[in-house]
Amino acid sequence: MRAQTLDVFRAVSDPTRREMLDLLRRGERTASELAEPFDMSQPAASQHLKVLREAGVVRVRKDGRQRIYRLDPAPLREVFEWSQYYERFWKQRLAALGRVLDETT
Amino acid sequence: MERALRFEANYPHPPSKVWKVVTTREHLARWLMANDFEPRVGHRFQFRAKPIGGWDGIVSCEVLEIVSERRLVMTWSSNVIDTKLTITLEPDGDGTRFTLVHSGFKGLKPVLTSYLLGMGWKGHVHKAIPALVAQLQSEGRL
Numbered sequence: 001m002r003a004q005t006l007d008v009f010r011a012v013s014d015p016t017r018r019e020m021l022d023l024l025r026r027g028e029r030t031a032s033e034l035a036e037p038f039d040m041s042q043p044a045a046s047q048h049l050k051v052l053r054e055a056g057v058v059r060v061r062k063d064g065r066q067r068i069y070r071l072d073p074a075p076l077r078e079v080f081e082w083s084q085y086y087e088r089f090w091k092q093r094l095a096a097l098g099r100v101l102d103e104t105t
Numbered sequence: 106m107e108r109a110l111r112f113e114a115n116y117p118h119p120p121s122k123v124w125k126v127v128t129t130r131e132h133l134a135r136w137l138m139a140n141d142f143e144p145r146v147g148h149r150f151q152f153r154a155k156p157i158g159g160w161d162g163i164v165s166c167e168v169l170e171i172v173s174e175r176r177l178v179m180t181w182s183s184n185v186i187d188t189k190l191t192i193t194l195e196p197d198g199d200g201t202r203f204t205l206v207h208s209g210f211k212g213l214k215p216v217l218t219s220y221l222l223g224m225g226w227k228g229h230v231h232k233a234i235p236a237l238v239a240q241l242q243s244e245g246r247l
Contacts, residue, residue, distance in 0.1 A: 086110055086207060094114045094205065096136040100126055101118045 008075045011055035016040075017048050024058060024071040031067045109208035117200040124174040127192060138164070146171055166190075181207065 012018055020034050035045030049069065052058040056075040061068050116123055126132040128144045138152035148168045156162035161184050169189075170178035177192045188209035195202040 090110065090112050090205060090207065093137055094112055094203070097126065097203070098114065098116055100132060100136040101116050101123060104122070104126060104132065 008055045008057060011052050011057055012076070014048070014051075017052055020048060020052065021057065021071060024069060028068050028070045031069065034069060109206055111207075112205045114203045115197055115200055116203055119199065120174045120194045120196055120201045123194055123201045123203060127177060127194075128171075142166075142168075144168070144171055144177075 012021065016038055019037070023029055023034060023037070031045065031049060032042070034049065035042055038045065049058065049060075052069075053060060057072055058069050059072050061070075126136070128142070130140055130142050133140050133142055138154045140152045141150045142148070143150065146168050150166055150168075152164040152166065154162050154164075163183060165182045166179045168177075168179050170176060175194055179190050181188045181190045186209075188207060191204075191206040191208065193204040193206075195204075
């Protein structure tokens with residue numbers, strides 16, 4: 001589990017950010033278009049977008065005075081790998097439980 | 106949709122013994138992690154392990170439900186996830202059918218949707234994801 005994986009996980013753990021990603025799934029959006037559905041201030045929206053940007057799941061480009069965001073889903077793949085971490089973890093723990101049971105009277 | 110991981114095992118030991126190993130601190134530490142568990146609804150405790158990646162090594166839990174030799178439910182939260190653990194024991198001949206459900210992986214489904222609806226199908230992503238999706242579907246988790 002790399003540090004960036006956790007950034008991605010944090011990024012998608014928040015419902016507002018998940019909805020933002022969902023909007024971006026349908027195409028590019030400006031910062032104000034991303035803020036609008038949530039009835040939140042521009043700075044609050046910017047903060048969410050910053051988290052998404054730092055996790056690498058959105059890319060931003062400038063078009064005149066607009067900042068335009070698009071989804072970069074590649075890092076999201078790591079979230080799957082992260083959930084697979086628990087898959088491995090519990091398989092190992094259940095095997096360990098079996099051994100402990102065998103050793104316990 | 107909330108994602109859940111589900112695991113089953115059959116142990117050749119009676120439920121009373123499995124219950125003991127699942128609900129006492131010393132035994133839990135042997136197969137899971139060091140902890141300060143108490144078998145009491147409302148008890149808050151922690152599992153502690155070596156930190157890995159961005160996880161600080163601490164899992165904070167609260168016992169939600171206890172049915173002796175049958176069922177144990179607890180929250181399972183850390184600095185990276187907020188989930189729930191349900192352990193169920195059923196007699197199975199002379200042994201025990203053990204089921205563990207780790208649920209509440211919220212947020213994974215929308216992420217997956219992003220993939221499925223045509224984003225990022227390039228490079229290694231496009232090879233890895235369909236296989237994973239097929240696997241999740243076959244396991245009924247999608």
